[in-house]
Amino acid sequence: MSPFKTPKKVINNVAQLVHCARRFYENLVPSYTIYDVECPDHSFRKFTDDGQYLISFSRNHQDLIVFRPTWLSFSCKEEDCDPHDLPSKAKRFESFFTLLYCVSLASSNEVICKDFFLYMGSNQFGLFATSTAQFHDAPAIGGAIQGIPSIEKISFYLVRLEDGVILDEKVFYNDFVNLAHSMGVFLYDDLLAIVSLRYQMCMVITDKGRQHELPVNRVENGLQHNQHIPGSSFLSGIKQRLLSFIFRGIWNQEADHSLRVQCLKKKFYFHFQDYVDLIMWKVQFLDQYHLLIKFGSVDGGVSRNADHHPAFFAVYNMETTEIIAFYQNSADKLYYLFEQFCDHFHATSRNSLYMNFISSHSNNIHALDQLKSMKNKANSFSQFVKKMLASLPFSCQSQSPSPYFDQSLFRFDEKKVGTVIIIEQAHYAWS
Amino acid sequence: MGSLFGDWPSFDPHNFSQLRPSDPANPSKITPATYHPTHNRTVPPPNQGFEKSKITSVEVISTEATNILLRQFYQQAEEKLRPKRAAAEHLTPEHGCKQPKGSFADTSNSLP
Numbered sequence: 001m002s003p004f005k006t007p008k009k010v011i012n013n014v015a016q017l018v019h020c021a022r023r024f025y026e027n028l029v030p031s032y033t034i035y036d037v038e039c040p041d042h043s044f045r046k047f048t049d050d051g052q053y054l055i056s057f058s059r060n061h062q063d064l065i066v067f068r069p070t071w072l073s074f075s076c077k078e079e080d081c082d083p084h085d086l087p088s089k090a091k092r093f094e095s096f097f098t099l100l101y102c103v104s105l106a107s108s109n110e111v112i113c114k115d116f117f118l119y120m121g122s123n124q125f126g127l128f129a130t131s132t133a134q135f136h137d138a139p140a141i142g143g144a145i146q147g148i149p150s151i152e153k154i155s156f157y158l159v160r161l162e163d164g165v166i167l168d169e170k171v172f173y174n175d176f177v178n179l180a181h182s183m184g185v186f187l188y189d190d191l192l193a194i195v196s197l198r199y200q201m202c203m204v205i206t207d208k209g210r211q212h213e214l215p216v217n218r219v220e221n222g223l224q225h226n227q228h229i230p231g232s233s234f235l236s237g238i239k240q241r242l243l244s245f246i247f248r249g250i251w252n253q254e255a256d257h258s259l260r261v262q263c264l265k266k267k268f269y270f271h272f273q274d275y276v277d278l279i280m281w282k283v284q285f286l287d288q289y290h291l292l293i294k295f296g297s298v299d300g301g302v303s304r305n306a307d308h309h310p311a312f313f314a315v316y317n318m319e320t321t322e323i324i325a326f327y328q329n330s331a332d333k334l335y336y337l338f339e340q341f342c343d344h345f346h347a348t349s350r351n352s353l354y355m356n357f358i359s360s361h362s363n364n365i366h367a368l369d370q371l372k373s374m375k376n377k378a379n380s381f382s383q384f385v386k387k388m389l390a391s392l393p394f395s396c397q398s399q400s401p402s403p404y405f406d407q408s409l410f411r412f413d414e415k416k417v418g419t420v421i422i423i424e425q426a427h428y429a430w431s
Numbered sequence: 432m433g434s435l436f437g438d439w440p441s442f443d444p445h446n447f448s449q450l451r452p453s454d455p456a457n458p459s460k461i462t463p464a465t466y467h468p469t470h471n472r473t474v475p476p477p478n479q480g481f482e483k484s485k486i487t488s489v490e491v492i493s494t495e496a497t498n499i500l501l502r503q504f505y506q507q508a509e510e511k512l513r514p515k516r517a518a519a520e521h522l523t524p525e526h527g528c529k530q531p532k533g534s535f536a537d538t539s540n541s542l543p
Binding site: 248249251252253254255286287290315324325333337341344345 | 498503
């Protein structure tokens, strides 16, 4: 080994490097607010996490307007800079943002869903959605589930943010996808899962390489809506897999045959119709093959108070089409996995390294302290578990990787920050 | 061409005079010493090392395909789906249906 170590070898992995860079932000905090700036009359939505774009929509929610932020542009070299006012150009919107383009996404009776935006950082693509109005009492025809509203037309647009070119479009008719806070869609690397609540389908779309046409890779032998064949009680697809998993679990609990039958009667057959009536609410990727699916009753989705309605979680392997796990939302076992391995519920793309640095109670001692203090204060452990697990499945890109939200660097009041970082209780669009 | 350490001062000017930076036109013919293992307890994986090994089983460190969370799910599934061996005769009927320990579904909560 060479006796002459270079300083470069001291920081010998990327994670260490990133943490060093993030600690620098302890010295660089916002300290000045500029008021009464004349801004264009747009609905400003979000900065992309890489700081390259400011996404906004026109007031009528039909156009996408993208700006390029101009970052630090003023400096003061004196000993005491505080008394200095900023130059007059600091009061101008144009000093900070350059308009890149304005692109029309919605026409006539469509509007852009202002809560929906997913960013593919590796190639700077943005995913947007437009929809027409909702109908709440839509008839349950064509395999649709009763009680779920219908939207005449939902369109997803893949836009190259650099120049606003629409690369691809995917349209759903007379369907319902939960667009609010991008809850009905999950992006993982080049896989996009879209959940049709109305038809109880989950479509997984892949983007092979640089093709901008997204071939649909529907999970054929997996997630299909219930097929109500008259005169038959045959269940297909994931529901069948789920019931089989539950059955086998109960069957294997008892070795004695008569006890086994008793257990099955009490735990399986008694609740059979309730299991059959479960619908898929929300889905996320755990990795490229596994989905975490939340199931519940149709009523539970509508009600503001989800406590009185049971909810379940299942882990599904898309390759083998098997259910791997099934838990009720009050299950201790699932909670302990959530407490220990929270980070792994945030399935992060291989391409966005910085997403690995989101603080959670599994990677940050302060966040863990907060969680434990909430656990100790809770009146009922079961209620506490339900409350914590209500954040699963996680919504895609719902948390910011900003160093200012890094709990090893800063402490902040989540309530004052608002829904920017965490959307804990998912209330659905039709309630 | 000077020594590796150039004109650095040294007590004896002839010190280090044998060390020469390598000259691309005249590559050094000195082969560095290599280590040859005298036993096979630390044989490298079959695709490494200078000798094709006749060893049948080699322990190789590799990355697990599934992450730790998924491994936990699979492990719990395996425990759940593993059939229980039939108990001995002292299992009496009046015990009724046993409550499973740490049930995945809290079946004491009845569904509506």
